[in-house]
Amino acid sequence: xxxxxxxxRYLVIGTGKKITLECSQTMGHDKMYWYQQDxxxxxxxxxxxxxxxxxxKGDLSSESTVSRIRTEHFPLTxxxxxxxxxxxxxxxxxxxxxxxxxxxxxPGTRLTVL
Amino acid sequence: xxSVTQMExxxxxxxxxxxxINCTYTATGYPSLFWYVQYPGEGLQLLLKATxxxxxxxxxxxxxxxxxxxxxxxxxxxxxQVSDSAVYFCALRPGGSEKLVFGKGTKLTVNP
Numbered sequence: 573x574x575x576x577x578x579x580x581r582y583l584v585i586g587t588g589k590k591i592t593l594e595c596s597q598t599m600g601h602d603k604m605y606w607y608q609q610d611x612x613x614x615x616x617x618x619x620x621x622x623x624x625x626x627x628x629k630g631d632l633s634s635e636s637t638v639s640r641i642r643t644e645h646f647p648l649t650x651x652x653x654x655x656x657x658x659x660x661x662x663x664x665x666x667x668x669x670x671x672x673x674x675x676x677x678x679p680g681t682r683l684t685v686l
Numbered sequence: 687x688x689s690v691t692q693m694e695x696x697x698x699x700x701x702x703x704x705x706x707i708n709c710t711y712t713a714t715g716y717p718s719l720f721w722y723v724q725y726p727g728e729g730l731q732l733l734l735k736a737t738x739x740x741x742x743x744x745x746x747x748x749x750x751x752x753x754x755x756x757x758x759x760x761x762x763x764x765x766x767q768v769s770d771s772a773v774y775f776c777a778l779r780p781g782g783s784e785k786l787v788f789g790k791g792t793k794l795t796v797n798p
Contacts, residue, residue: 578729603784613773613791615730620784631785662729666784675786677722677729 575599578663578678585653586686593648593681595663602668604646605675608632609660621646623668653685688713692776692789699766699796707761707792709750709776717778719743719752719759720786724773733761733774766796 576597585591597604606619607630617630621640635657636650646665650657663678693708711717718737722730734743739754748763759776776789 576729613724613775613793615775615788615791617785622784664730674732674735677731679727679729 576663576665576676576678578661578681580681581679582682582684584684584686587652587654589653589685591650591653591683593661593663593683595646595648595678596644597646597665597676597678598644599665599667599676600643601665601676602643603666603673604640605664605666606630606636606638606646606648607662607664608634609662609680611659615662619648653683655685657683658685659683688717688778688780688787690776690778690787690789692774692792694790695792695794697792697794699794701768701796701798702765703796705761705763705766705770705794707774707776707794709759709761709789711757711759711776711778713757713778713780713787715781717780719750720777720779721748721750721759721761722775722777722788724775724791726772730775766794768796768798770794771796 579594602623604621607615616632618634619638662680664675666673666675689712720735721733723733734745736743736752742751750761773791777786
């Protein structure tokens with residue numbers, strides 16, 4: 573079983589609030605990812621990291637930002653939340669090896685912005 | 687660009703029915719192919735994978751064969767159970783890339 577954790581699991585906040593979604597993994601994986609999953613279930617990569625101090629934007633433009641100060645921790649921040657940010661956010665990680673390394677997913681954070 | 691097209695759901699079956707979820711892809715080079723499953727309220731879990739043409743991935747009674755000639759990776763199971771109810775995602779990783787490209791997901795409901 574994958575050891576990747578996300579908190580909170582559910583979050584309801586008002587417009588304009590700053591929020592941070594936490595993601596931690598205890599597997600020592602170098603690579604970490606954030607996906608946004610819309611209500612229609614489709615997943616879009618919004619950020620990824622190859623290791624400490626490495627962050628890259630994904631395929632879908634996002635107003636969120638990420639940081640990678642420690643290997644095990646990859647938080648995502650929204651400076652000013654809006655209703656359009658309402659979505660499920662999934663964090664994942666993978667080992668730094670090979671071409672078929674599995675991505676392990678956390679349980680997700682379901683964000684609702686009122 | 688790289689893309690994955692999977693059959694739209696929802697799919698509703700009776701227990702012990704045969705399941706096929708179609709998946710085709712467009713990619714340059716030699717991608718790796720994956721099926722992920724998402725149970726209600728949870729994140730995605732890898733169900734099976736195949737890394738080269740003619741490879742067959744299998745797990746928990748599910749199978750999928752990497753068909754390069756038809757650019758397909760269809761998911762099959764001979765006899766589904768109620769516990770298989772979930773959303774299934776086909777995905778590819780382009781050769782030399784770390785990113786996964788997902789299909790839109792197919793929701794499966796199995797009734798007793």
